[in-house]
Amino acid sequence: MVERDTAAGVAVDGSALDRPGPPARTVADGVLAHVRSRLPEFTGALQRVADEVLADPDRAARATIVELAERSGTSPATITRFCRALGFEGYAELRLGIAAETGRARSAGWTVDIGREIQPGDPLDRVLGQIMAADTRAMHDTAALLDLAAVGRAADAIARAPRVNIFGASGSALVGEEMRSSLHRIGVAAWAWRDVHDGLAAAALLGPGDVALGVSHSGQTRETIELLAEAGSHGATTVALTSFPRAALAELADIVLLTATQATTFRPDALSARHPQLVVLDLLYIAVAQRTHSRAHAAFQRTARAVDGHKAARDGSA
Incomplete structure (x- = not known):
């Protein structure tokens, strides 16, 4: 924390x-x-x-x-x-x-000192190299910043939680939805909210033992701050995923998970934050699965079987 x-x-x-x-x-x-x-x-x-x-x-x-x-x-x-x-x-x-x-x-x-300026006429091999370099650096920086003890505390809270609500706006909402989908597949009751009215109603129904996760690169998105504050006011454990440890979202959260970014032309910080955010949430998801291994394994097997019939036949007949 x-x-x-x-x-x-x-x-x-x-x-x-x-x-x-x-x-x-x-x-x-x-x-x-x-x-x-x-x-x-x-x-x-x-x-x-x-x-x-x-x-x-x-x-x-x-x-x-x-x-x-x-x-x-x-x-x-x-x-x-x-x-x-x-x-x-x-x-x-x-x-x-x-x-x-x-x-x-x-x-x-x-x-x-990665060159981050991408010109309209740059060949795609150079663009690919710059993107890979920026993302590689962002991953290394995120690993250096991340407090693994905080990840463990967040995983403990989610593993025990009757309900998990995830809040985010714009691109952060997409990242939050990915986390919701992952948790849902292992039997964790999770919801992702991007509409502030629906989110506030959901946050107001949380209580002690529940978890609220707010995702915001800047940590200054007003709606996400309001949603996390509402959840916290009712006793829910609050977790912030942000790139700035002293942003408003981080200040009100019980647990703070940090990411780093490397912006490039056409991919400002808010967009370049997506991959580091997904890495941290993947780590958190796996930590939750470890703590609920029997339940998570059974749920994953059941959900996998449920969708298996919608995959193309391996012999190409479907």
Whole structure:
């Protein structure tokens, strides 16, 4: 579960105050994904530092604190505040994390600074390469950000829940419907709601023991926030799937599951979030199936047999 910040204010240079971040991260964590997830709360000087780090991670990993301050138009003191806002004790630790991440990326055969601009005349092989690179990076970043203990708690709650309601709008609603379908196939009573009126009525009927899952890349979709809040007010366990740990949706949820994105031309963040969201929900679905193995296996076998007659005959006669 993501810890809540209580401090608020403005730094002396006009930037957002570096509120306490999560515990210091190790070099195995997705440093750059963490920076991206904090972007909405950075303003002024801290935002310029974040933009400089994300624009050229390799150069940031090689730069001294003075060089990074000059390139971002800030000061060494701001760089130090930026590091502490991310949970690092100092700049050396941040540089080490970025260098380790860029090194892993190179050894894996893809770059951290992925070219994301797709031109109308680009050949499809180049477009495919960019999409694959962006999605690969997003998956790695999501794996680094994801709190597996939180996934386990969400799976425990869903496995015990009499009812599971899933809320989302637009593309997030499609992702939510996929999760509903998966849970339904293993005997979990799940519903997905995209209409706010129907969703509010369903949320109002939830109670202790039930689960409400809200899906929103930005974590700021008003309808999804309202639906999850309504469910929580009646005692349901609330789960948020979002890319931003301090977004409104995450702040009101009992359990927060994080995703990362890599946008490209024609696929902004909200669209590029779909695959990481599906990966996290697939993991959650499998965790639920593990916890309800006997029931899930029997339900899956029965549902598979029920639809088997609608498959084409293997000899081609149908």
